[in-house]
Amino acid sequence: MPSGSPAPRRNSKRVQSSPDAVLPGVDDAASIVAKLQRLGTQKTRDGMSRYAIPSDKAFGVPVGTLKTLAKKIGQHHNLALELWETGWYEARMLASFVDDPAAVTSAQMDRWCREFDNWAICDTVCFALFDRTPHAWTKVELWSTRRAEFSRRGAFALLWGLTVHDKSADDGPFLRGLDLIESAAEDERHFVQKGINMALRAVGKRNPTLHAAAVETATRLSDSPHDGARLIGTDALRELNSSAVRKRLAGRG
Incomplete structure:
Protein backbone atom coordinates (compact mmCIF):
# COMPACT_ATOMS: atom_id res chain seq x y z
CA MET A 1 0.00 0.00 0.00
CA PRO A 2 1.15 3.60 -0.48
CA SER A 3 2.87 5.63 2.17
CA GLY A 4 0.25 6.99 4.48
CA SER A 5 -1.09 3.53 5.30
CA PRO A 6 -2.38 3.62 8.85
CA ALA A 7 -0.33 2.52 11.78
CA PRO A 8 -1.44 -0.73 13.45
CA ARG A 9 -4.45 -0.21 15.64
CA ARG A 10 -5.11 -1.33 19.12
CA ASN A 11 -6.78 -4.69 19.35
CA SER A 12 -10.47 -4.88 19.97
CA LYS A 13 -11.29 -5.53 23.60
CA ARG A 14 -11.73 -9.20 24.33
CA VAL A 15 -11.57 -11.38 27.39
CA GLN A 16 -7.97 -12.47 27.82
CA SER A 17 -7.13 -15.97 28.97
CA SER A 18 -3.67 -17.29 29.65
CA PRO A 19 -2.27 -19.87 27.21
CA ASP A 20 -2.49 -22.50 29.91
CA ALA A 21 -6.02 -21.69 31.04
CA VAL A 22 -8.28 -24.70 31.35
CA LEU A 23 -12.03 -24.38 31.02
CA PRO A 24 -14.30 -27.30 31.88
CA GLY A 25 -15.21 -29.08 28.65
CA VAL A 26 -13.36 -26.62 26.43
CA ASP A 27 -9.74 -26.93 27.54
CA ASP A 28 -8.29 -28.08 24.21
CA ALA A 29 -9.20 -28.32 20.54
CA ALA A 30 -10.31 -31.95 20.74
CA SER A 31 -12.76 -31.34 23.58
CA ILE A 32 -14.11 -28.24 21.85
CA VAL A 33 -14.71 -30.16 18.63
CA ALA A 34 -16.53 -32.84 20.64
CA LYS A 35 -18.67 -30.14 22.23
CA LEU A 36 -19.44 -28.62 18.83
CA GLN A 37 -20.50 -32.01 17.56
CA ARG A 38 -22.99 -32.31 20.42
CA LEU A 39 -24.34 -28.81 19.76
CA GLY A 40 -24.90 -29.34 16.05
CA THR A 41 -28.27 -30.04 14.43
CA GLN A 42 -29.31 -31.31 11.03
CA LYS A 43 -31.69 -28.37 10.69
CA THR A 44 -28.80 -25.92 10.88
CA ARG A 45 -26.76 -28.01 8.45
CA ASP A 46 -29.62 -27.95 5.96
CA GLY A 47 -29.84 -24.18 6.32
CA MET A 48 -26.13 -23.84 5.58
CA SER A 49 -26.55 -25.69 2.31
CA ARG A 50 -29.29 -23.31 1.23
CA TYR A 51 -26.85 -20.42 1.67
CA ALA A 52 -24.08 -22.07 -0.35
CA ILE A 53 -22.05 -23.02 2.72
CA PRO A 54 -20.68 -26.58 2.36
CA SER A 55 -21.99 -28.78 5.16
CA ASP A 56 -19.93 -31.92 4.58
CA LYS A 57 -17.38 -30.76 7.15
CA ALA A 58 -19.81 -29.03 9.50
CA PHE A 59 -21.79 -29.99 12.58
CA GLY A 60 -24.58 -27.45 12.20
CA VAL A 61 -23.94 -25.06 15.11
CA PRO A 62 -25.50 -21.55 14.89
CA VAL A 63 -23.08 -18.62 14.76
CA GLY A 64 -24.66 -17.12 17.88
CA THR A 65 -23.77 -20.24 19.82
CA LEU A 66 -20.19 -20.06 18.55
CA LYS A 67 -19.88 -16.46 19.71
CA THR A 68 -21.19 -17.38 23.15
CA LEU A 69 -18.64 -20.17 23.38
CA ALA A 70 -15.89 -17.80 22.24
CA LYS A 71 -16.69 -15.43 25.10
CA LYS A 72 -16.30 -18.28 27.58
CA ILE A 73 -12.97 -19.32 26.09
CA GLY A 74 -11.48 -15.84 25.81
CA GLN A 75 -8.58 -14.82 23.60
CA HIS A 76 -6.23 -17.73 22.93
CA HIS A 77 -3.89 -17.73 19.93
CA ASN A 78 -2.46 -21.24 20.21
CA LEU A 79 -5.90 -22.74 20.66
CA ALA A 80 -7.09 -20.85 17.58
CA LEU A 81 -4.31 -22.43 15.52
CA GLU A 82 -5.29 -25.88 16.76
CA LEU A 83 -8.96 -25.31 16.05
CA TRP A 84 -8.20 -24.21 12.51
CA GLU A 85 -6.15 -27.32 11.83
CA THR A 86 -9.13 -29.58 12.61
CA GLY A 87 -10.74 -28.48 9.35
CA TRP A 88 -14.24 -28.35 10.82
CA TYR A 89 -16.32 -25.36 9.73
CA GLU A 90 -17.45 -24.37 13.22
CA ALA A 91 -13.99 -24.90 14.70
CA ARG A 92 -12.55 -22.54 12.10
CA MET A 93 -15.24 -19.97 12.74
CA LEU A 94 -14.49 -20.23 16.46
CA ALA A 95 -10.77 -19.86 15.76
CA SER A 96 -11.40 -16.45 14.20
CA PHE A 97 -13.36 -15.35 17.28
CA VAL A 98 -10.74 -16.39 19.88
CA ASP A 99 -7.47 -15.63 18.09
CA ASP A 100 -5.35 -12.64 19.15
CA PRO A 101 -4.93 -10.17 16.24
CA ALA A 102 -1.56 -9.03 17.61
CA ALA A 103 -0.26 -12.61 17.52
CA VAL A 104 -1.42 -13.38 13.99
CA THR A 105 1.52 -13.53 11.59
CA SER A 106 1.63 -12.65 7.92
CA ALA A 107 2.35 -16.31 7.13
CA GLN A 108 -0.69 -17.44 9.13
CA MET A 109 -2.92 -15.07 7.18
CA ASP A 110 -1.64 -16.39 3.85
CA ARG A 111 -2.01 -19.99 4.97
CA TRP A 112 -5.58 -19.56 6.19
CA CYS A 113 -6.48 -17.52 3.12
CA ARG A 114 -5.33 -20.36 0.85
CA GLU A 115 -7.71 -22.66 2.73
CA PHE A 116 -10.82 -20.49 2.45
Whole structure:
Protein backbone atom coordinates (compact mmCIF):
# COMPACT_ATOMS: atom_id res chain seq x y z
CA MET A 1 0.00 0.00 0.00
CA PRO A 2 1.15 3.60 -0.48
CA SER A 3 2.87 5.63 2.17
CA GLY A 4 0.25 6.99 4.48
CA SER A 5 -1.09 3.53 5.30
CA PRO A 6 -2.38 3.62 8.85
CA ALA A 7 -0.33 2.52 11.78
CA PRO A 8 -1.44 -0.73 13.45
CA ARG A 9 -4.45 -0.21 15.64
CA ARG A 10 -5.11 -1.33 19.12
CA ASN A 11 -6.78 -4.69 19.35
CA SER A 12 -10.47 -4.88 19.97
CA LYS A 13 -11.29 -5.53 23.60
CA ARG A 14 -11.73 -9.20 24.33
CA VAL A 15 -11.57 -11.38 27.39
CA GLN A 16 -7.97 -12.47 27.82
CA SER A 17 -7.13 -15.97 28.97
CA SER A 18 -3.67 -17.29 29.65
CA PRO A 19 -2.27 -19.87 27.21
CA ASP A 20 -2.49 -22.50 29.91
CA ALA A 21 -6.02 -21.69 31.04
CA VAL A 22 -8.28 -24.70 31.35
CA LEU A 23 -12.03 -24.38 31.02
CA PRO A 24 -14.30 -27.30 31.88
CA GLY A 25 -15.21 -29.08 28.65
CA VAL A 26 -13.36 -26.62 26.43
CA ASP A 27 -9.74 -26.93 27.54
CA ASP A 28 -8.29 -28.08 24.21
CA ALA A 29 -9.20 -28.32 20.54
CA ALA A 30 -10.31 -31.95 20.74
CA SER A 31 -12.76 -31.34 23.58
CA ILE A 32 -14.11 -28.24 21.85
CA VAL A 33 -14.71 -30.16 18.63
CA ALA A 34 -16.53 -32.84 20.64
CA LYS A 35 -18.67 -30.14 22.23
CA LEU A 36 -19.44 -28.62 18.83
CA GLN A 37 -20.50 -32.01 17.56
CA ARG A 38 -22.99 -32.31 20.42
CA LEU A 39 -24.34 -28.81 19.76
CA GLY A 40 -24.90 -29.34 16.05
CA THR A 41 -28.27 -30.04 14.43
CA GLN A 42 -29.31 -31.31 11.03
CA LYS A 43 -31.69 -28.37 10.69
CA THR A 44 -28.80 -25.92 10.88
CA ARG A 45 -26.76 -28.01 8.45
CA ASP A 46 -29.62 -27.95 5.96
CA GLY A 47 -29.84 -24.18 6.32
CA MET A 48 -26.13 -23.84 5.58
CA SER A 49 -26.55 -25.69 2.31
CA ARG A 50 -29.29 -23.31 1.23
CA TYR A 51 -26.85 -20.42 1.67
CA ALA A 52 -24.08 -22.07 -0.35
CA ILE A 53 -22.05 -23.02 2.72
CA PRO A 54 -20.68 -26.58 2.36
CA SER A 55 -21.99 -28.78 5.16
CA ASP A 56 -19.93 -31.92 4.58
CA LYS A 57 -17.38 -30.76 7.15
CA ALA A 58 -19.81 -29.03 9.50
CA PHE A 59 -21.79 -29.99 12.58
CA GLY A 60 -24.58 -27.45 12.20
CA VAL A 61 -23.94 -25.06 15.11
CA PRO A 62 -25.50 -21.55 14.89
CA VAL A 63 -23.08 -18.62 14.76
CA GLY A 64 -24.66 -17.12 17.88
CA THR A 65 -23.77 -20.24 19.82
CA LEU A 66 -20.19 -20.06 18.55
CA LYS A 67 -19.88 -16.46 19.71
CA THR A 68 -21.19 -17.38 23.15
CA LEU A 69 -18.64 -20.17 23.38
CA ALA A 70 -15.89 -17.80 22.24
CA LYS A 71 -16.69 -15.43 25.10
CA LYS A 72 -16.30 -18.28 27.58
CA ILE A 73 -12.97 -19.32 26.09
CA GLY A 74 -11.48 -15.84 25.81
CA GLN A 75 -8.58 -14.82 23.60
CA HIS A 76 -6.23 -17.73 22.93
CA HIS A 77 -3.89 -17.73 19.93
CA ASN A 78 -2.46 -21.24 20.21
CA LEU A 79 -5.90 -22.74 20.66
CA ALA A 80 -7.09 -20.85 17.58
CA LEU A 81 -4.31 -22.43 15.52
CA GLU A 82 -5.29 -25.88 16.76
CA LEU A 83 -8.96 -25.31 16.05
CA TRP A 84 -8.20 -24.21 12.51
CA GLU A 85 -6.15 -27.32 11.83
CA THR A 86 -9.13 -29.58 12.61
CA GLY A 87 -10.74 -28.48 9.35
CA TRP A 88 -14.24 -28.35 10.82
CA TYR A 89 -16.32 -25.36 9.73
CA GLU A 90 -17.45 -24.37 13.22
CA ALA A 91 -13.99 -24.90 14.70
CA ARG A 92 -12.55 -22.54 12.10
CA MET A 93 -15.24 -19.97 12.74
CA LEU A 94 -14.49 -20.23 16.46
CA ALA A 95 -10.77 -19.86 15.76
CA SER A 96 -11.40 -16.45 14.20
CA PHE A 97 -13.36 -15.35 17.28
CA VAL A 98 -10.74 -16.39 19.88
CA ASP A 99 -7.47 -15.63 18.09
CA ASP A 100 -5.35 -12.64 19.15
CA PRO A 101 -4.93 -10.17 16.24
CA ALA A 102 -1.56 -9.03 17.61
CA ALA A 103 -0.26 -12.61 17.52
CA VAL A 104 -1.42 -13.38 13.99
CA THR A 105 1.52 -13.53 11.59
CA SER A 106 1.63 -12.65 7.92
CA ALA A 107 2.35 -16.31 7.13
CA GLN A 108 -0.69 -17.44 9.13
CA MET A 109 -2.92 -15.07 7.18
CA ASP A 110 -1.64 -16.39 3.85
CA ARG A 111 -2.01 -19.99 4.97
CA TRP A 112 -5.58 -19.56 6.19
CA CYS A 113 -6.48 -17.52 3.12
CA ARG A 114 -5.33 -20.36 0.85
CA GLU A 115 -7.71 -22.66 2.73
CA PHE A 116 -10.82 -20.49 2.45
CA ASP A 117 -13.39 -22.74 0.78
CA ASN A 118 -16.63 -20.79 1.23
CA TRP A 119 -17.79 -17.21 1.55
CA ALA A 120 -18.84 -17.50 5.20
CA ILE A 121 -15.42 -18.60 6.46
CA CYS A 122 -13.73 -16.01 4.24
CA ASP A 123 -15.86 -13.11 5.41
CA THR A 124 -15.95 -14.08 9.08
CA VAL A 125 -12.18 -14.52 9.38
CA CYS A 126 -11.59 -11.22 7.58
CA PHE A 127 -14.21 -9.25 9.56
CA ALA A 128 -13.60 -10.76 13.00
CA LEU A 129 -9.83 -11.17 12.97
CA PHE A 130 -7.71 -10.31 9.94
CA ASP A 131 -8.83 -6.70 9.58
CA ARG A 132 -7.55 -6.05 13.12
CA THR A 133 -4.02 -7.30 12.42
CA PRO A 134 -1.03 -5.09 11.50
CA HIS A 135 -0.79 -6.93 8.15
CA ALA A 136 -4.31 -6.20 6.90
CA TRP A 137 -3.57 -3.50 4.34
CA THR A 138 -0.68 -5.45 2.85
CA LYS A 139 -2.95 -8.44 2.32
CA VAL A 140 -5.64 -6.37 0.57
CA GLU A 141 -3.05 -5.52 -2.06
CA LEU A 142 -1.55 -9.01 -2.27
CA TRP A 143 -4.72 -11.09 -2.29
CA SER A 144 -6.49 -8.92 -4.87
CA THR A 145 -4.33 -10.56 -7.55
CA ARG A 146 -4.80 -14.15 -6.36
CA ARG A 147 -6.53 -16.52 -8.77
CA ALA A 148 -8.31 -18.71 -6.20
CA GLU A 149 -11.90 -17.54 -5.87
CA PHE A 150 -12.11 -17.17 -2.10
CA SER A 151 -8.55 -15.88 -1.76
CA ARG A 152 -9.40 -13.02 -4.09
CA ARG A 153 -12.69 -12.45 -2.30
CA GLY A 154 -10.63 -12.27 0.90
CA ALA A 155 -8.90 -9.12 -0.37
CA PHE A 156 -12.19 -7.32 -0.76
CA ALA A 157 -13.72 -8.75 2.41
CA LEU A 158 -10.71 -7.29 4.21
CA LEU A 159 -11.16 -3.92 2.50
CA TRP A 160 -14.84 -3.99 3.42
CA GLY A 161 -14.01 -4.76 7.05
CA LEU A 162 -11.37 -2.04 7.21
CA THR A 163 -13.89 0.60 6.15
CA VAL A 164 -15.75 -0.17 9.37
CA HIS A 165 -13.03 -1.09 11.85
CA ASP A 166 -9.99 1.01 10.90
CA LYS A 167 -11.07 4.31 12.40
CA SER A 168 -7.60 5.87 12.15
CA ALA A 169 -6.92 5.33 8.44
CA ASP A 170 -6.80 8.32 6.13
CA ASP A 171 -8.35 8.24 2.66
CA GLY A 172 -5.20 7.10 0.85
CA PRO A 173 -5.44 3.33 1.43
CA PHE A 174 -9.14 3.35 0.54
CA LEU A 175 -8.49 5.25 -2.70
CA ARG A 176 -5.92 2.59 -3.54
CA GLY A 177 -8.58 0.03 -2.70
CA LEU A 178 -10.83 1.56 -5.35
CA ASP A 179 -8.05 1.04 -7.90
CA LEU A 180 -7.86 -2.62 -6.89
CA ILE A 181 -11.63 -2.92 -7.17
CA GLU A 182 -11.57 -1.55 -10.71
CA SER A 183 -8.72 -3.86 -11.70
CA ALA A 184 -10.52 -6.97 -10.42
CA ALA A 185 -14.06 -6.09 -11.47
CA GLU A 186 -13.95 -8.12 -14.69
CA ASP A 187 -13.70 -11.33 -12.67
CA GLU A 188 -17.00 -13.05 -13.50
CA ARG A 189 -17.06 -15.43 -10.53
CA HIS A 190 -20.08 -14.86 -8.33
CA PHE A 191 -18.39 -14.79 -4.94
CA VAL A 192 -15.62 -12.51 -6.13
CA GLN A 193 -18.17 -10.14 -7.66
CA LYS A 194 -20.15 -10.03 -4.42
CA GLY A 195 -17.04 -9.23 -2.40
CA ILE A 196 -15.99 -6.46 -4.79
CA ASN A 197 -19.51 -5.02 -4.80
CA MET A 198 -19.73 -4.89 -1.02
CA ALA A 199 -16.25 -3.37 -0.69
CA LEU A 200 -17.04 -0.66 -3.25
CA ARG A 201 -20.25 0.28 -1.47
CA ALA A 202 -18.54 0.24 1.93
CA VAL A 203 -15.71 2.53 0.81
CA GLY A 204 -18.26 4.93 -0.65
CA LYS A 205 -20.14 5.13 2.63
CA ARG A 206 -17.10 5.95 4.79
CA ASN A 207 -17.03 9.72 4.21
CA PRO A 208 -18.01 12.34 1.58
CA THR A 209 -14.61 12.36 -0.15
CA LEU A 210 -14.53 8.59 -0.56
CA HIS A 211 -18.18 8.65 -1.59
CA ALA A 212 -17.36 10.91 -4.53
CA ALA A 213 -14.43 8.70 -5.54
CA ALA A 214 -16.48 5.51 -5.22
CA VAL A 215 -19.28 6.98 -7.34
CA GLU A 216 -16.73 7.80 -10.05
CA THR A 217 -15.40 4.24 -9.91
CA ALA A 218 -18.88 2.73 -9.97
CA THR A 219 -19.90 4.95 -12.88
CA ARG A 220 -16.95 3.76 -14.96
CA LEU A 221 -17.74 0.16 -14.11
CA SER A 222 -21.40 0.63 -15.04
CA ASP A 223 -20.26 1.63 -18.54
CA SER A 224 -17.97 -1.39 -18.90
CA PRO A 225 -18.45 -3.84 -21.80
CA HIS A 226 -17.91 -6.67 -19.30
CA ASP A 227 -21.10 -8.01 -17.74
CA GLY A 228 -19.64 -8.58 -14.28
CA ALA A 229 -18.05 -5.15 -13.99
CA ARG A 230 -21.17 -3.48 -15.32
CA LEU A 231 -23.36 -5.27 -12.79
CA ILE A 232 -21.05 -4.30 -9.91
CA GLY A 233 -21.06 -0.66 -10.95
CA THR A 234 -24.79 -0.44 -11.53
CA ASP A 235 -25.65 -2.12 -8.24
CA ALA A 236 -23.20 0.01 -6.25
CA LEU A 237 -24.52 3.23 -7.79
CA ARG A 238 -28.03 2.30 -6.76
CA GLU A 239 -27.04 2.38 -3.09
CA LEU A 240 -24.42 5.12 -3.22
CA ASN A 241 -26.82 7.52 -4.93
CA SER A 242 -29.69 6.70 -2.60
CA SER A 243 -31.15 9.49 -0.49
CA ALA A 244 -30.42 7.52 2.69
CA VAL A 245 -26.68 7.33 2.01
CA ARG A 246 -26.41 10.93 0.84
CA LYS A 247 -28.31 12.18 3.88
CA ARG A 248 -26.09 10.25 6.28
CA LEU A 249 -22.91 11.50 4.61
CA ALA A 250 -24.16 15.09 4.56
CA GLY A 251 -24.05 15.02 8.34
CA ARG A 252 -20.35 14.15 8.21
CA GLY A 253 -19.31 16.93 5.83
